[in-house]
Amino acid sequence: MVDTKVCNYVLCSERSQINFTISHFVLSKVSGHFSRFFGCALISEMESVDYAFLKIDVTSIRTGNSIRDRNLMKRSYFNSSEYRYIECEVKDLDLKKTLDHPVDFHVRIKEMEEVIPFNVFVISANSDMINLRITGKIKTQDFGLKWPSPIKAGLMVGSEANLSIFLSLFRGQTTIENLGNNPSQSSSVHVASHRK
Template sequence: METAVKTKWNIDQAHSSVGFKVKHMMISTVKGQFDSYTASVETSDDSFSDASFEFAAEVASINTNNADRDAHLKSDDFFNAAGFPKLKFTSRSFDGSTLVGDLTIRETTKEISLDVDFNGVAVDPYGQTKAGFEISGKINRKDFGLSWSAVTEAGSVVVGETVILVIDAQFVKEA
């Protein structure tokens, strides 16, 4: 039995973003992103029907446009960037609209399911073949040991438990 040759696709960081949203005091939403990450996909054809995804982000690159908040997120109250410098995702399956895989944060690994819009494949003006995806999902931060919590005097939770993932990914086919 012949094994299909896999093609590797690498993240095009100039046309991608790895973001998240979380409720603050249950009345507003704070958005952030990881500025330093790697990602790749291996697949046997441009349909991506057998695609396997790999992703890793540098925790220290977290950016919410607020230096004090970013420092708190990097501390042991949340990610502990010094002790656990990367978060990782490795896919288990992809059916074209649902991506299932293992997310590891602070050495805790949990299976998660993400919704995917595969936007297709196109060749750019420079002859590079690219594939675009919009990926979203939700995780409970406490499932991964990000359990810091505080309550305001009025009884509002300062940081919500549900984190919404918002990922726009464009991959470049290796020549």
């Protein structure tokens, strides 16, 4: 999925969140989040997203149970030693029409890629900053994610994850292939000026 593309907006992870809930075989659900992720977009005239890319570090998953988190890193689930990142990409998105219909995202987990519809809401947008809320569902079995066995019943998770994502992007420049590799390219350097 990754190629050399220049972005003019960069995700500020300090102001963004990637949260999820997933069904549980003992409790009603498990809530969690990812704490490390990177992203950028090429946006034209505040109306059109030519492309946007989100890169999520699966080793940063937190579900409130360290044993469960370690199991999720194993080969039968995320297999983080070989596949460190979840990758999400969207192209040709008209920001004025996001309320009319879901937006197709290309989601890659391990070696599997699926096109999944998500709801995109523009919270605010100007020449310096864009805030988005994204919601949707992912079926884990579509990506070959299987809970490690043998298991403890109290740690089991289900096969459908509900996502609630808030993304804040600031004007900046980077390339998709450099996401996460160069901290100086992060939009976090712009945060101080927007807090004044």
